[in-house]
Amino acid sequence: MKLCITEKPSAAESIAKVIGADAKHNGYYQGGGFIVTWALGHLVKFAEPEAYGYVPQNNIWDKEARQNALDELPLLPAAFITTVMEDKKPQFDIIQQLMQRDDVDLVIDCGDMGPEGHYLQWLIRRQAKCDKPVKRFCTASLTDQAIRDAMDHLREISDFEKIIEGEFCKHKADWVLGMSMSRCCSIKYNGRVDIGRVMTPTLYFVVKRYLDNQKFVAVDYYQIKADLDKGFTVCLKVFTGVSGVCAGDIDTEGRLIDKDAANRIAMDLKTNPNAWVKAFETKKRAADRPQLYDITELQRDGNRIYGYGAADVLGAAQSLYEKKALTYPRTDSRYITGDLREFLQQRINDLAGLKPYKEAAGAILEHGLNIDKKIVDDSKVTDHHALIVTELIKDFDTGNLSKIESDVLHLVISRMLVSLAQKYVYDETVVVISCCGGQYELTAKGKKPVSDGFKRIENMLVKDKPPDTEPAGADEPDQTFPQLEAGQPVHIERVTTVKRRTEAPKLHTEATLLTAMENAGSYIENGGILKGKGIGTQATRAGIIQKLFDIGYIVNKAVGKVNFIEPTKQGISCVKVLPPELYSPKITADWETKIAAIIGGGNTAERFMDELKQFIAGMIKIVMDTNVAGVYFGNKESIGVCPFCGKGEVYAAKIKSPRTNEDIEFVCCGEKCGFALYADISGFYNNTGRNLLKKQIRQLIENGSITAKTKTKDKDTGQPKSATFELQKNNAGRAVIKCVYKK
Secondary structure, eight states, X not given: OEEEEESSHHHHHHHXXXXXXXXXXXXXXXXXXXXXXXXXXXXXXXXXXXXXXXXXXXXXXXXXXXXXXXXXXXXXXXXXXXXXXXXXXXXXXXXXXXXXXXXXXXXXXXXXXXXXXXXXXXXXHHHTTOOSOXXXXXXXXXXXXXXXXXXXXXXXXXXXXXHHHHHHHHHHHHHHHHHHHHHHHHHHHTSOOOOXXXXXXXXXXXXXXXXXXXXOOOOEEEEEEEEETTSOEEEEOOOTTSTTOOGGGBOTTSOBOOHHHHHHHHHHHHHOOEEEEEEEEEEEEEEOOOOOBOHHHHHHHHHHHHOOOHHHHHHHHXXXXXXXXXXXSOOOOSOBOGGGXXXXXXXXXXXXXXXXXXXHHHHHHHHOOXXXXXXXXXXXXXXXXXBOBOGGGGGOOOXXXXXXXXXXXXXXXXXXXXXXXXXXXXXXXXXXXXXXXXTEEEEEEEEEEEEOXXXXXXXXXXXXXXXXXXXXXXXXXXXXOOOOOTTOEEEEEEEEEEEEEOOOOOOOOHHHHHHHHHTGGGGSTTOGGXXXXXXXXXXXXXXXXXXXXXXXSEEEEEXXXXXXXXXXXXXXXXXXXXXXXXXXXXXXXXXXXXXXXXXXXXXXXXXXXXXXXXXXXXXXXXXXXOOOOSOOOOSSOEEEEOTTTSSSEEEEOSOBOTTTOOBOEEEEOSTTOOOEEETTOHHHHHHHSSOOOHHHHHXXXXXSEEEEEEEEEOTTTOOEEEEEEEEEEOTXXXXXXXXXXXX
16 A cells, blocks of 8 residues: 655545545545545644753743753753644544554655655654655646646655755754743743744844834925926936035935025026927837746735735635645746646636636737746746646636635736736837036936737736825826927926925835845845745745734734734834844855755754854853843733824733633733723623623724624614724723714
8 A cells, every 4th residue: 555645634635536545534545555644734843842851931930940941041952852733643643553554565745845845744754653665746736637647756755855854954943043042032031032033034124114114204305397398397307516416415315305406496497498308219118027926926916915914815825726726836936847838828728718817818819828938947946836727727616715715816817817928018218308508407208108018918807906005206107208309499388396205114014024035135245045035935934924913023004905014012122132143134044055055965964053052052142141121021912002102012911801711901011001991891791792802802902993793683683783882082091992883
């Protein structure tokens, strides 16, 4: 018998169906000479510190244990202990029993492709003490044909041994850094502090952008425009040395910030309206279409267009993969391999048969698929190719999809069509006008479409327009120009001085934070090894951002339809107490360099861990020798920024409900604020008969109101009426809930 082990039950079901393992048992399928079972993602983890004899996590703040916990640092076990996750132990036991069956002579690793997938399956085999031969099943989709092809071309597991060794080394190092530095900072500042190699630099991106935004001082600047008798408008091109304009009159972005200089120039133009064309040039330009999706680009668009969180987009894409509509989503490539070129024509034919995409797909087919090196490049595909739909899309039932699944599928289909369209071709005209005896130059640019190319396809597929997050007036509108010649006279008919104001750098959204993680190498010297990779992986970035939300280091702040990310006081405190080395992406760059050397044979895991121990010891000394004032850490979850004082964070107090043992009091940590909101507050409880849920309290704090079902029933339908409840401050300054509308 051959034992196939997948990462998820849905993948096991798909593979079992194709290879004839059609008899279902408890935790596995069997038939046709195969057994197919599944993991549940992570089944095995590193043991907690107490398993090695270290001080247990919950005791590190105790006076008696505190010094012992410090003396143990850094935590670096001689041998790492792995353990089965308690809630997943039944499935692990099934896998282990199947591995030990006498009739099983081959294990087929059907886990997700990529370093993490190889490692997770190896960890299960290691924990189960499996010594059977192993082969690797490799595929990018779970269609029937893809499964058959993968089964016909199993690879030797030895091909992946060095990758697994490097991944195991990285996970051990992450445990050492995370456990050691989190304990060190937690003990030092008497509260829970969470540190991670990728998580902390990601937090730093949020904190830095927030602090830059807060420190920003807006400055007025001036644009000078001139309307010409030829029917178009030109703008002043500012540079030092012009009519007394000095360096101090212009900012680093080339904007004119001196009002007197602006008025002087405007007056010069008004009193000397005769000008001439210094240059008039038209060139044919082409803008290429966007590439196919990798998961990070899909997550960016899911957040930018629909406001979905990165983790939610990944979950929807994974679900669509398991439903066989999409290829494997956790990919870092935006290219496909040459062997898929021939299938693209059929995929577009299939999409032409779907009503929402008939027009766009037909336009693509009319002009021919634009398949070039921007689409196909074997050298830029590692474990998985770009995200595309499978051959089952033509008969795929979209009726049972959730809204987010439907939106994500639409994004992938739209990007496929746009990526296979032609370039957008246009004529770009640049006009330079000289006036006041050559003292000033005014310029204008314009575009005239020649061939709409992919932009026509984009317009056909617009489903939702993303919120506008750009500053108003950032770009001048395109203009059309009459035919002009150099030296030709023109006349200035009107001069306008427009005062604008510089805008603070915008806070991160999940989309821009993903970009910062992906481009992390650009923030540091010698970050070239991170090019194309960044920090985190395609599979883990969403989870890292979500963890920062979950532990209360960051929160979403809605501005219109856009969710911007702000750090909490705890998040800012976390960055403040750390040496820069621990929130810099450089640590990942250094590790990637050393682990690549391990995989290539130029380094050893032992040497890497020895260097890590020295590094962590140095970081611990810096933290313990440094005292940072004004930081706050607690074991409480931040519910949001206080709606009364607008500064402090709201946390759950220690008062518990005797009935549910849940938090019922939520208070502001700000000095002299006094905000307190109770889950069983009468204004809500009297109308509903229920306590407020934590998510409802969060919504009240963020939005000021919630909608909930009441005890009152509708006379006609017999169903509970809904009511709107508002959070208000009474005359005594206390938080109250008022039922303001009932329907």
